[in-house]
Amino acid sequence: MLTGLFLLAGHGMVQRAARKQAKAQAGRDLSKWHRELRRQSYVDCIVTYEKVRDMIVPLSRAIPWPVSRALSDTEAQELDALLATLGERYDEAFQKCQIVRLEGPEAVADAAQRLIFAAADFRQAADERALAARNGERPVQSPAWTSSAEKMNDQLEEFIEIARAVISVD
Incomplete structure (x- = not known):
C-alpha cells in the first residue's frame, strides 16, 4: 500500500513537471511566433516605404526646378502618371505603417508614425512643385522638396535602428 502511494506521488510529480515543461515550451513558441510577426510587419513597412522613396x-x-516654362501636354501626362504612382505607393506604405503601429511596441509605433508624416510631407511637396511646373510659375517660396526627401x-x-533593437530583444 505504501509503495502504491509512492508510485502515485511520483507519477503526479512527473505529470506536473511535464505540464510545466509543456507550458514553458508553449510560451517560447508564442514568443517566437510574435517576434516573427513583428519582424515581417517591420520588413513590409520598410519595403513599401522604400518604394515611396524610390519616387524621388x-x-x-x-x-x-527652378521652373523655366510650363510643362508640355506630354510632360504633364507623364507627371500625372508618376504622381498617381506616388499616391498608390503612399497608400500602401500608410497601411503597412499602421500595422506596425498596432504591433508596437511604443518606440517602433512612434517611429512608424513619423515615417507616415515624412512621406505625407514629401507627397505635398511633390504636388506643390508639380503645380508650379505645370503652370510655368516659380512660387515665392520653393517647395519643401529637398527637406522632405531628406x-x-x-x-x-x-525606424530601422529602432526596429532592429526591438527585434534583437524579443
Missing part, C-alpha cells in the same frame, strides 16, 4: 528621382526628373531618408534610418 523620377519625380525630380519630371518636375524641373526627412524621409532620416526617418527610415531611425
Whole structure:
C-alpha cells in the first residue's frame, strides 16, 4: 500500500513537471511566433516605404526646378502618371505603417508614425512643385522638396535602428 502511494506521488510529480515543461515550451513558441510577426510587419513597412522613396528621382526628373516654362501636354501626362504612382505607393506604405503601429511596441509605433508624416510631407511637396511646373510659375517660396526627401531618408534610418533593437530583444 505504501509503495502504491509512492508510485502515485511520483507519477503526479512527473505529470506536473511535464505540464510545466509543456507550458514553458508553449510560451517560447508564442514568443517566437510574435517576434516573427513583428519582424515581417517591420520588413513590409520598410519595403513599401522604400518604394515611396524610390519616387524621388523620377519625380525630380519630371518636375524641373527652378521652373523655366510650363510643362508640355506630354510632360504633364507623364507627371500625372508618376504622381498617381506616388499616391498608390503612399497608400500602401500608410497601411503597412499602421500595422506596425498596432504591433508596437511604443518606440517602433512612434517611429512608424513619423515615417507616415515624412512621406505625407514629401507627397505635398511633390504636388506643390508639380503645380508650379505645370503652370510655368516659380512660387515665392520653393517647395519643401529637398527637406522632405531628406526627412524621409532620416526617418527610415531611425525606424530601422529602432526596429532592429526591438527585434534583437524579443
